[in-house]
Each structure stands twice: as structure tokens, then as C-alpha cells.
Amino acid sequence: MVFSPKVELHVHLDGALKHETAWELLKKKNLPLPGNGTYQEFLDSIIVKEPDSLMTFLRGFGIFLPAVIGDLEAIERMSYEFCECSAEQGVIYVEARYCPFLLMPDSFNQANFLSQATGNKDSKQISAQEVVEATIKGFQRGEKDFGIIARTILCCIRGKPEWSKDILGLCIHFKDQGVVGIDIAGDEAGETPIAGEESELRMLDKEDIEVFEKAAELGIHRTVHAGEAGPAQMVWKALTVMKAERIGHGYRVVEDESIYRHCLDNDVHFECCPTSSLLTGSVSLNDGKPHPITRFAQDGASFSINTDDPTVTNTNLSDEYALCAKWGLTLVQLQEANINAMKNSFAEPDVKRAIMEKLYSAYGIDKLN
Template sequence: MTDLIQKLPKAEIHIHLEGAILPGTAMELAKKNGVTLPDCERVEDLYSYDNLMEFLAVYGAISDSIVTVDDFRRIAYEMLQSAADNGCRYMEFFISPHAHKDVPFARQFEGIRKGMADAETDFSIVSRIIPGMNRELGPAAGEEYLDEVLANRGDDVIGLGLDYNEAPFPPEPFADVFARAAQAGLHLTAHAGESGPAAYIAGSLDALKVERIDHGYNIVEDPALIARCRDEGIAFTCCPSTTKYTTSWRDLSAPDHPIRRMKEAGLAVTINSDDPPMFATDLGREFELAHADLGFSLQDLKVAILTGLDASWLDETTKRQWRAEWVDEIDTALSN
């Protein structure tokens, strides 16, 4: 099953660059740049936490360790290499430039773009950037953040996200900055309904006008919202392993797990890795968990893969071409 899943073509549309840093790389860069990381006896113990706030603390410390152009090139390249090893052909990844204190956005983008170009050359993986806005800093900081993003924008900056700790930071105060991002031609998405209530999902759709929802698990508490999102075809970028750390649903095999219920309710569910090494996983492993624990049949995995491609922000011509090619490739793999 591992070999089969790895071979299937995939699009990854929910992964964080800073959350995809290998622990060994984090330790090396921290030492090089004079940054103190959380105490741990083994490299493998660096990523240890039991809830979203503990995770974000480690995430912040790791981000402090990434300083130079080559640091950013390295982490982008290694993230894309791992994804390509797991069948990923296309990736839209979040970045958190504000998490790298005193590192100019221009330096960060330069390194990230070098890593993207090198990975596309070496592994044929195409990638695009979604700067993620830290909701904890408030909408005024968000406006300044968007200014920096637009100043460093290229064709590879494809959207804007809203992330970090949800409660008590609802989406509505960010309506103006998201409207400005849309006017600038950026696609929109938001983390909602992970640690926040289902109302944050509705608020992201209504106030921010987002095109898809990242996580969204608490939608299971609102049947009317489920029906609305199903009717409107809103895609959810779900991440199975993450739920074991940042939500109250710790058992992936439980009948009431929200990703299972979202699929069974007919929502457009995609499978993604979020912060893979930080949650001891990778993209292929997430699809394995969906199959083994969350009740996804092989045909359900095919649907999830194609839903991820459909929900991506690739141009429509490329999506149509890839979709036809991927259908044939997946059907052939599953029939053998």
C-alpha cells in the first residue's frame, strides 16, 4: 500500500514551509545561526508538543533559526524533495515571513525562490507560494504584511492565507485586508474551524470571501453549514495527523472523526500533510492514514487527489490537462 500510494500523482495545497523543516536541519541551522532551541536529548525529540499553542512555540523557535538566503533555499528545496518522493507533482505552500524576526522579506523570497527553482529542475515538482497572515497580530499588522508581500510579489505568489491560533481571533476583522488582496489578484484561503468554532468557517466565507477552507473540522457541529459548503463546492484542506495534536479528535479510527464525517457528508475533502516532520508524517503517510484509519477506499483516495487538483489555483488549461493525465495514471495504478 505504501508503494502504491507513493506512486499516485498528487497536489499538496496545505503545507507550511516553516513546519516542513527536518529536525536535523533545524538543529544544524540553529547552531550555525546562534539560536537556542527547546531542550531535547535527541534530534527526534525536538518536535514534541500536545496542543496547538505548544506547537506554535516550537514553530516560532525553529523560524528564528532560518536567517540567510541559503537557509531559505535549503528548507524550500528539502520540503519539495520530500513531497516529490511521495508523488507530489504540484504544491501550494504557506510561508510565514513575519516569523523570521529582522530577516527582510526580500531575502526570504530570494532563498525560497532558489529552492523552488532547484527542486523543479531536479524533481519536476511545480510550486507556488501562499503567504500566511498571523491573525494574532491583528488587522493593522495584516495591512503592513500585505504591503510587504505585494512589494515582493512575483507570478509564484498565488494567494493569501490566514493562520496561527484561531481563538479568540475571528476572521471578520481581516475583511478589508483580504478585500485588498483580492483586488491585487491574489486567491484567498483561511485556517478556520480547527481550534475555532464552525462560525469561523462561515465568517471566513462571508467576510473574507475565501475560496477554500484550511482544516475546517468543526463544521461537523453545524449541519446547515455542511449543506451550504457542499452545495457551493467549498474545498477543505484536511490534514489527518495534525488532528491528533491540535484538536480534541485524537483517534483517527473513531467513527466520529471529523474528516471521516466530512467525507461521508459529501464535502470536497482533500488530504494534505500540513507540517510533516513536526507531526512525524509525510504526504504519502497522510493518504495511508486516510485509507487505513479514516475509512477512505482507494476510489475515495482518487477522488481526494482529483479534488486537491481541482481546488488548486493552477490555471484552468493546465488543470484540465493534468486531470485527464492523472485519471489515467491513477486508474492504471489501482487496477494493477
């Protein structure tokens, strides 16, 4: 679907590595390749074609991400090429998120949800700060060459609370260099949706909660993955306990009318990712129910359209818009999604104003209306 300009708020930088680049680097570094080692087998191993679970969806990361782990030059290249690909899709402003620790060899191999990964023995020991610096360099070059504005969000990971304080520290340190917010990602399964100090699982994310409370105090913008693999109550927890300003995914919020009504009344923004919502099993269309995105559109909810992890979905942003159009979203609703995306972006005030002006002008909308 031809639609431009666009704004994207929910895309994982490490889940947007170009297939060709990953393949090239894996071969160059003599890293393990799936099957008989052909490019087609590589693609077949990392691209998710059928709906399953979030954990199944993430398996491909263990195959392709070692291509860039511990390699600052490759991380910068990944960031630069990300800007190129985004610009090709008509994106004029994007916020890409990633966990810097997952681009560090030891930390990546220790991450529970990527435990199947094959390590790169030649990876260098690098710091999280160096990872962030490399992505900033790539984005700065990409902005200059492709005329896009690119910002980053740093992700904490559920089950790895020991990283969270350092991630907040990096958000603070690089606040004036393009890092605009903090997130927490990972599987919600097993996390207590309602606070309860007697729960051991509740205690496991105590550090994360403290970090997000501190981020709110310091004025660091916050988004939280919630209501994807977990129930609607996870959205409520994200808003009330984690102090979230936006919700990553959030589809299952429609299962609880009171929480959903709260979100509508308070203009909570949902970062929707159409294709991944199906492939992770978060949403099923087999029962004949419409996708929650269509209800968001009908109810006037604030939401955006995003790619999430294009390396594994094998989609681009135009594909996501086409899918939403297939579900019945109109051109006006797609335009509104972009306007709401920019309104709820974590961009600097002057950047937000400039992009909003571009959107209104391109869509032929009087901003006073």
C-alpha cells in the first residue's frame, strides 16, 4: 500500500537486521549456519511463517544476531542500514528500540529467552556504553544520508533485572544524543499482573519497577511491552506500577472492558504491530473476531502501526499498512494513526512540531480542525 510519510514507534533495531547483511557477516566470521548452509535455509530458519508463541517467534534471533554481537562496526552498520530501509518506506521519524546488553557476547548468551543461541567465539568484550555509541553513530550517518530523523529507546529485559539500573543510567547519559526513552521487553508469561508482595515472581521484577519509578521522576520517557503474551491486567500494571506513557502491543486490553475504557478515556497510546501480533499467537483470527486494531480504530483509540521485528516477520511497514487496509481501516484512519504516533512520540518538542507540520501538510489536513 502506497502511503507516505510515515512515523514508526515500535521496531526492534536488533530485529530489523537486513537478511543480506546478517548472512554476509555470519559467513565472513565463519559462524554456524542452519541446515546445509545455503541462504535459503538461513531465511527458512529465521522467518516465522505460522502463528505459534512469542518464544517461538524469538528463536531466530539466536541464529542471526551473533552476526553483530560484540562487533561495534557491525552494530553501527546495522543502525545505518536501518535508517536506509526506514527511509525507503517513507518513514520520516522513527524510534528504534534495543537492549544494549543483548549485543554484548556474555550477556547475550546468558539471556534466558535466547539461550539456544550459538555464540561467536571471536566476539570482543565491549561495554554497553560502546554499543549505544555505535548505534548513535550509525543513526547520525543515516539521518544525514537519508533525510530521516531516528531516535532510540533502550530496553530492559524481563527476567534480567540486574541490567535495568545500568540501562536507566545509559538513558540519562545519552538523553541529549538521541536516546529518548526506556522500555521493558520479553515474555510476560509468569509475571504477576497484579502487585502482590507474597509472590516470588513479583520480587523478581522489583528492580525493574524501581527503575521505571526513577525514570518517571527524572522525566525519562517510558513505554512497556504489555498485553501481548499477558492478559489485560498487564496493561493496567504497566500504566499504574511501571508508569508507562505508551503501551507496546496491548491487544489483549480489549478483554477487560474497564481497563480498556480507562485507556480510551485517558488517550493511552498502543504501539500495534499487525503481522507479529498474529505470528506470536497474541491475536488469533480463527474464531471470526476482528483484530483488536480494528476495534481501536472504530473506538477512536490512539494507536500506531509498526513492524516490530521485520527480520523474522519478513515484512516492511508498507506491508503492515496493507494488512490493516485489508482488515478494513480507511485512509483517514491510517493517517490518524500516524498523527497519533507523532503526538505520542518521545521526540524533542521542536522535532515533534516540525514532523507534525509535515504530516498535516502531506495529508492535506488543517491542524486547527
